[in-house]
Amino acid sequence: MFIIKLVLKNSIRHKLRTFLTIVGVAIAVMSFGFMRTIVTAWSSGVQSSSENRMITRQAVSFIFPLPYSCLQQIQQIPGVTEVSYANWFGGVYKDAADWKNFFPRIAIDPETYFSVYPEFIVPADQFAEFKKERNACLVGEKLAREHGFKLGDLIPVEGDIYPGRWEFVVRGIYRGKDQSTDETQMFFHWEYLNERMHVETPGREGLVGWYILTVHNAADMPRVAKAVDDRYKNSRSSTKTETEREFQQSFVSMSSAIINSLEVVSYVIIGIILLVLANTIVMAARERTKEYAVLKTLGFSARHIIGLIAGESMFIASTGCVIGLGLTFPMAVGFAKAFPTFFPVFNVETVTIILAVIVALFAGVAAALFPATRAVRMKIVDGLRSID
Numbered sequence: 258m259f260i261i262k263l264v265l266k267n268s269i270r271h272k273l274r275t276f277l278t279i280v281g282v283a284i285a286v287m288s289f290g291f292m293r294t295i296v297t298a299w300s301s302g303v304q305s306s307s308e309n310r311m312i313t314r315q316a317v318s319f320i321f322p323l324p325y326s327c328l329q330q331i332q333q334i335p336g337v338t339e340v341s342y343a344n345w346f347g348g349v350y351k352d353a354a355d356w357k358n359f360f361p362r363i364a365i366d367p368e369t370y371f372s373v374y375p376e377f378i379v380p381a382d383q384f385a386e387f388k389k390e391r392n393a394c395l396v397g398e399k400l401a402r403e404h405g406f407k408l409g410d411l412i413p414v415e416g417d418i419y420p421g422r423w424e425f426v427v428r429g430i431y432r433g434k435d436q437s438t439d440e441t442q443m444f445f446h447w448e449y450l451n452e453r454m455h456v457e458t459p460g461r462e463g464l465v466g467w468y469i470l471t472v473h474n475a476a477d478m479p480r481v482a483k484a485v486d487d488r489y490k491n492s493r494s495s496t497k498t499e500t501e502r503e504f505q506q507s508f509v510s511m512s513s514a515i516i517n518s519l520e521v522v523s524y525v526i527i528g529i530i531l532l533v534l535a536n537t538i539v540m541a542a543r544e545r546t547k548e549y550a551v552l553k554t555l556g557f558s559a560r561h562i563i564g565l566i567a568g569e570s571m572f573i574a575s576t577g578c579v580i581g582l583g584l585t586f587p588m589a590v591g592f593a594k595a596f597p598t599f600f601p602v603f604n605v606e607t608v609t610i611i612l613a614v615i616v617a618l619f620a621g622v623a624a625a626l627f628p629a630t631r632a633v634r635m636k637i638v639d640g641l642r643s644i645d
Contacts, residue, residue, distance in 0.1 A: 261568070274537060275573060281533040282577025282620070283584065285526050286613050290585035291592075292523040293609045298600045299516055308475050310373065312504040313468040313485055316495040322464035323494050325451075334484045336477040337470050341369035344447055344466035348414040348423065360400055362414065364447040364466075373469045376434045383408070383429030391449045393428035397440030399601065401430050412443070419450065421457065441601040470498070527616050530574075535624035538570045542628030550635065559633040566632060567625040574621030582613055 313331065315321035322344070332340050344364040351358045367388050371377055379387070379395060387393045396406050406412070412425045425445050433440050447465065455462040472481050482498040489496045499507075553562070585605055593603035 278533060278537040278573050279577045282530055282574060283580040285530040286578050286581025286617055287584045287588065289523050289526045289616060290582060290605060290609050290613045291588055292519050293612060294589055294605050296516055296519050297606050298603045307501055309472050310501040311470040311472060311478060311498055312501055313470060313496050313498040316497040322466055325463045325465055330488060331468055331485055334481060336472050336481045338473050339369060339373055339471045341366050341373045341469045342465040344450060347418040348416050350414050361442040363442060363444055364450040365444045366447055373471050376438045377431045378434055379429050379431045387428040390426060390428060391446055392425055394425035394443050394445040395429040395431050396427055396443045398430055398432045399440035436604050437602055439601040530616065530620040531623055534570060534574055534620050538624045539628050541569065542566055542632060562632050563629045566629040570625035571621040574617045578614060578617035582610060
């Protein structure tokens with residue numbers, strides 16, 4: 258208990274220096290946690306991928322469509338329990354220059370899409386209304402909050418991939434089953450898109466962007482993927498079938514340079530924490546060289562000396578860590594509000610908190626290592642005459 262009191266008194270002996278060091282550690286921990294949150298948010302789609310879902314797309318590129326006629330053929334492949342399809346629509350809502358107006362707009366088959374994606378939960382009455390109306394749409398709760406969409410609202414979209422003015426009526430608002438579910442998307446009837454293409458742009462009807470497959474057993478995925486791709490191997494629409502995780506990972510890998518840069522920066526922050534804290538502890542230990550010599554003379558052991566130095570270091574590191582983590586959460590919330598659709602899932606994960614705590618504690622131990630070793634090895638005579 259005496260050592261603990263002495264540690265606390267030593268920690269606040271130079272109040273300004275201790276305060277600035279704690280602030281430095283707190284900012285570094287907050288930056289570390291924020292960087293790691295961006296990295297995990299960027300890969301949120303990969304982490305939330307289903308274990309029994311697969312994606313079939315055009316083999317050359319995702320931007321090329323597949324024939325709607327593939328649906329029944331894929332359904333007949335052994336191991337496939339259900340098949341749905343979707344189409345990226347694009348379009349411009351309001352001002353294209355304002356990135357806040359961007360959100361995914363996807364044409365789907367309402368009869369099957371929400372069966373293969375059970376994480377999207379739509380109230381039964383709203384879903385029934387959505388199915389009745391050809392130009393109806395469903396929007397996520399987060400998207401509805403961001404833009405103030407309500408049931409019955411009209412969402413005008415100027416088409417780019419599919420030219421023309423499109424109007425969608427909000428007939429339902431879906432929510433995610435947990436925090437990892439994307440609530441920033443808009444879904445509408447693929448038939449609405451297909452019918453307009455048939456009338457306005459003949460030749461572009463009967464095409465879908467990709468197929469979503471669910472399989473009974475995850476172990477069957479390699480066999481199912483090979484069966485699907487072999488079927489269309491020599492056709493004009495060759496396919497690539499992969500797990501949903503691999504499909505999502507392919508998008509993340511396109512920005513791997515950014516992700517790697519953020520990870521490097523987060524590791525650099527660890528070094529900053531260590532340097533800031535080590536500088537303070539080394540200065541404090543040097544100023545107390547004579548005091549440590551006196552304590553040794555009075556019979557204090559090496560364990561007590563190490564406890565004093567390491568205790569002060571851990572106190573500063575722990576305090577800075579707590580404050581830094583406390584600042585990380587409101588910063589993450591503010592960032593998520595500022596970029597609602599760019600990062601549809603932006604949560605500080607438990608693993609990020611654990612890493613931040615480990616980093617702070619490691620810095621506390623490492624910063625005390627040199628001054629503690631020096632103080633223990635110091636001869637009493639040298640310590641007493643080092644400072645007058």
